[in-house]
Amino acid sequence: MNPDQIAKEIFAVIGSKEKIHSSECCMTRLRLELDSLSDDKLAALKKINGVLGVNQTESELQIILGPGRAAEVTKCFQELLKGSDSKASETKSAPSFGDGRELHAKIRAKNATPVKLFFKRVADIFIPLIPAFIACGLITGSVNILLRLFPEAASYSSILLLKIAGNTIFYALNIVVGWNASKQFGGTPALGAALAVLISHPLLSSVTLFDSPLVPGRGGIIAVLLISAAASWLEKHVRKFIPEMLDLFMTPLIVFLIAGTLAILILQPVGGIIAEAIGTAAYTAVKSGGALTGFILGGIWLPCVLLGVHQAFTPIHAELLSQTGVTILLPILAMAGTGQVGACAAVYVKTKNHALKKTILSALPVGIMGIGEPLIYGVTLPLVRPFVGACIGGAFGGAVQAAFTVGASTLGLSGLPLAAATDNPSVYLLGIVASYIAGFIATWLIGFADPVEEEEK
Structure with missing residues (x-):
């Protein structure tokens, strides 16, 4: 069944356009925020040809469609919503009196625990990066397999280029994590990316503070997450007292200087300690615990x-x-x-x-x-x-x-x-x-x- 037909059948089962509050694609699923559906409607959704499963949690409905198909069906579904002037679309309109979205948001906020919200925010930072990790990881893995079979190919230009391609994601990882993290924390993405570049800059190694040279990239993405969170919090508070006519250039300047200073002096070292602890803990647990650790995990x-x-x-x-x-x-x-x-x-x-x-x-x-x-x-x-x-x-x-x-x-x-x-x-x-x-x-x-x-x- 083609994606458009699947989207139409899902739309028909849900029944009322007024029930849908938002829609988005998450890798293998169409995620809908909506008023809860009856068991009969959930059963009807499961019977649609192309739907692999359905999961309803609180006010979110997850329709499992598989990779590739999920994105296509979501696009068709959102087109249906736009065409019908529904309140759900990729870009949500301002709420109007009596449309229920404000109450819906309050209910979700009441049910959402801090831990769930934290995990969701973490996922939203990294999920957009997964396709790049998959592409680079498969290239690296395939090259490694090839070199085991043909060691003499290690010096070939094509193999060297593939090795570079496989490592590409790591050269940009801090930047894209900084961008996504700032976006999730409510800050300016470009500032998050710039701060990530700051702590990764190769010339940091030429600077000595407290009798120790700075280490470019220390703390990795953990440091970037800490810095992006701090910068986003700072930006929200700085905007409160900066006049509108000065906001465009004063706010980013103040945020970058203060957050950058905190990053170099405090947050990057703290991130480095946490990152090193994560690496040590993971390898110690697996190597010392061996099969028992793997059995438990x-x-x-x-x-x-x-x-x-x-x-x-x-x-x-x-x-x-x-x-x-x-x-x-x-x-x-x-x-x-x-x-x-x-x-x-x-x-x-x-x-x-x-x-x-x-x-x-x-x-x-x-x-x-x-x-x-x-x-x-x-x-x-x-x-x-x-x-x-x-x-x-x-x-x-x-x-x-x-x-x-x-x-x-x-x-x-x-x-x-x-x-x-x-x-x-x-x-x-x-x-x-x-x-x-x-x-x-x-x-x-x-x-x-x-x-x-x-x-x-």
Whole structure:
């Protein structure tokens, strides 16, 4: 089914344009802020050809469509909203009396905890960078595989250019993180980017403060996040007392000078301490704990995803990538998704419910490719016990990855595609197989309550 038709069917099921408050695309999903839908309408959405799953949390509806298709359907959906003069669009209009959006915002604010808001803000900073990480990581991984097979190719111009291409994201990482972070914290993005350049400037090494030379780039993205947050807070307060006629040039000057001074003297050193602690903790945990650490992390990751705390790991992955070129956590955590594949395969074999078999059959291919939402919300979570089986599968797969300290040169990938971006593809694939088998066996032994066919009720 084409994206336009999927968008029209989703729009038709929701029923009232007045219910929709905003719409946006998030990698694999169409996210809608709207008044809650009935169970019947949620079931109708799940039956739309092209919809892989549906998840409703508080006043947000997530319609899982998969990579690529999600962006296309979102674009078509927003065009439908614009054409119908709905209140939801990419650019939200000013609220009018009685339109409900102010009340809706208050309800969301009441339900949103500081922790949830923090994790969401962190995710919003890094999610736009994931395509670049994927592209560069796959290039780096592919080059590494090629050089293992043909070591003599290391001096080829084409290989050297590909190596440069694979490292590109790291040369701009601080700048784009500074831009996105300032945007999320309510500041001027360009100032955040400029401050990120300041602490990364090569000439910093020629400056000595307190009998120690400055270190360009120290603290990485952690320092950039701290500086962007401080600069954004400062900018909001500076604007309160700067006259409008002077605001254009005085505000950025004052903010840059004060925030830049704080960055060099305090925030970059603090960021450096935190970043070094993150790197040391991650490598110590995996290398000293080995398979046990991987077993624990791989086993608890699916519950972390459900609780939303997984978003906090994104800057940790990014910091490890900027420090060492690989993240040793991602291959471990990716096993949670592969454990689901094994668990769902067991459900497929045991169930007598044809609708459930059809759901699994349509969701397994994308699950193998690392997109786990359809399996989580369509199979394992509703059945409960297979979710436990999936966690067990993830634990065994994580143990394999940690035992061999497999690293990945990207973030945002999972499942089979991640193999190309790891420094040990054969061991990574071995971990996937272990996760498949463990998830299958655990789910088979634990069992589940097989849902009755609708016509039999």
